[in-house]
Amino acid sequence: MSLDVMALRAQFPILSQQVDGKPLVYLDNAATTQKPQVVIDALVDFYTNCNANVHRGAHHLSDEATRRYELARDRVAQFINANRREEVIWTSGTTESINIVANGLVQKLGTGDEVMVTEMEHHANLVTWQQACKRSGALLKVVPIHDNGELDLAAFDSLLSPRTRLVAFPHVSNALGTVNPIRQLTAKAKAVGAWVLVDGAQGIAHGDVDVQEIGCDFYAFSGHKIFAPTGIGALWGKFAVLDEWPVWQTGGEMIADVEYLSSTWGQLPNRLEAGTPHIAGAIGLGVAVQWFGQLNSADVQSHEQALLASAMEQAQCFDGIRLIGTAAKKVGVMSFLLEGSHPADVGFILDRQGVAIRTGDNCAQPLMKRLGIPGTARASFSIYNTLEEVDRLFDALRKAKMMLA
Structure with missing residues (x-):
């Protein structure tokens, strides 16, 4: 069995909305997850x-x-x-x-x-x-x-x-x-x-x-x-x-x-x-x-790892992205910097394209100082995200790179 992601998405009413006329891509799950209808x-x-x-x-x-x-x-x-x-x-x-x-x-x-x-x-x-x-x-x-x-x-x-x-x-x-x-x-x-x-x-x-x-x-x-x-x-x-x-x-x-x-x-x-x-x-x-x-734990983890793998692979082929945090064992969190750009500017441009991420120090200022950076842009995935949404993240990043060049 594999996770029926579209059936899962249908249980989260907030995911059906649009932002600035574009379908919402919610990639801020490490900050807070959305709520299924059964919880509401x-x-x-x-x-x-x-x-x-x-x-x-x-x-x-x-x-x-x-x-x-x-x-x-x-x-x-x-x-x-x-x-x-x-x-x-x-x-x-x-x-x-x-x-x-x-x-x-x-x-x-x-x-x-x-x-x-x-x-x-x-x-x-x-x-x-x-x-x-x-x-x-x-x-x-x-x-x-x-x-x-x-x-x-x-x-x-x-x-x-x-x-x-x-x-x-x-x-x-x-x-x-x-x-x-x-x-x-x-x-x-x-x-x-x-x-x-x-x-x-x-x-x-x-x-x-x-x-x-x-x-x-x-x-x-x-x-x-x-x-x-x-x-x-x-x-x-x-x-x-x-x-x-x-x-x-x-x-x-x-x-x-x-x-x-x-x-x-x-x-x-x-x-x-x-x-x-x-x-x-x-x-x-x-x-x-x-x-x-009630969800199959192995399927949940497999789906999340597939999202992360796609994001990390696309990031490594994306000229100008620096990945922050490349441990061998990770959950679906990709923190990064876009060369020559402040994370807040990246987040703003992504938001105008319907892509929601986190920017800043992630309530971990000493860690940011240890890494020698002011903060990061962070995309974090959950069970209701799709591989198509990962693609949309990178489409939005390409536009951000062009605008911030």
Whole structure:
């Protein structure tokens, strides 16, 4: 079986529109994916038929909202192969998920302790640890990358030490598309007794994520990277780790008992979910992972690799394109520079031709500085993109090259 891309595209109403009279070619999927009708319908149905707060109401609407909300947790737990549903903590996205871990870690770190990240981090998985180390007195160590965008594994080994308390790295680089050997990195970090957090924002939609197989302590991701709404995401953590992790936010929902001068916290997952949650978003995320999980994973990955292969082959034959990030193992992300042109100008001209890409530093300024560039133009592919759209990207680039010459 192969992926029926046209049938998939028909499920995404936004893809049928035109931009400046030209069919939309949406190649900004690493920033956010579009939403299938089934997810849109789930949001509309919730607000139309059972809008109410969860866990609190003694009435039908609240009971139905709670049922759908907790069913979504079950679906996410199954999708990533969590041991227990309580290990799935709803958050606003990857950034909040990482901050929950970092704010707890501050209470466990001290002078002499070390935290490791990599040169390819998104700001969410760099600035958060940078600030946590400043607050705790710990030392932040940065693992270098090779010029092709691959992690320097020898340097990773040399930087690990008995003082390493936590190692954080991306499953996939948002700026380069590099797929990191996360199981190998996790095993090395666990061997020195460190906690491991995987930034899964870019990894969640590109392959089978099995947190048991990875062996990490935390896996963080955002719903909008996997066909779900914005403003919702999840932090997965091992139950034994989450159960003793310091709380970050306090308020309603997460408490067991409150006195004027003291409080006690509830059980997982509530203890890490303060306040009224994004109920519709969680329901939408549950529907999205169920929908995506029904697709054949091998077919999804094969299609994405075919798109990437076509793009990389055409880029290598295109005079004046410099590819940024050429790791041997990549997802469907092609970052590049057009000779003599600023990425923002390239993006503007492509947009006038209906081709949507990302330009700029991709929230990875230190990585751009490491590579000696101001930023990139980035085309990122998803399951609903076609080989014809890859061709249209390069047709648009030829026009951009001519106009910017």
